[in-house]
Amino acid sequence: MNLNLRSREECTFDAVSLGEIMLRLDPGEGRIKTARSFKAWEGGGEYNVIRGLRRCFGLKTAVITAFADNEVGKLMEDFILQGGVDTSLIKWMPTDGIGRICRNG
Structure with missing residues (x-):
């Protein structure tokens, strides 16, 4: 088996991650049980890298x-775009509004 690597000039990206990206809801100083508002943050192992x-x-x-x-x-x-990461490879899935067909990530 041969592994043929392209030169950097031939590649669109230097690095690509494959995997789930999660949305973290942060209630700040309060408790999640009683929170009425949250800050939202994106994250996930592959995405963080x-x-x-x-x-x-x-x-x-x-x-x-x-x-x-x-x-x-x-x-x-x-x-993701605010982080400067390209989103052109995201697959957009139809949704039924309750997550039976597709969930984010």
Whole structure:
């Protein structure tokens, strides 16, 4: 078996991550049980690495994942774009509104 690697100039991205991206809801100083508002943060092992490569080293990075085609999915895409990571490889899935067909990540 041969492993043929392309040169850096032939590649669109320096690094790509494949996996789930989660939305973390942070109630701040309060308890989650009684919270009425949250700060939202994106995260996940693979995503944290790819965003770090973009932020710390200026690499061209992208994520491969699937999101529900709804407002929560669009919010997550916006967080990723704010981190400078390309979102063109995201697969947008139809949603039934309750997560039986597709869940974000």
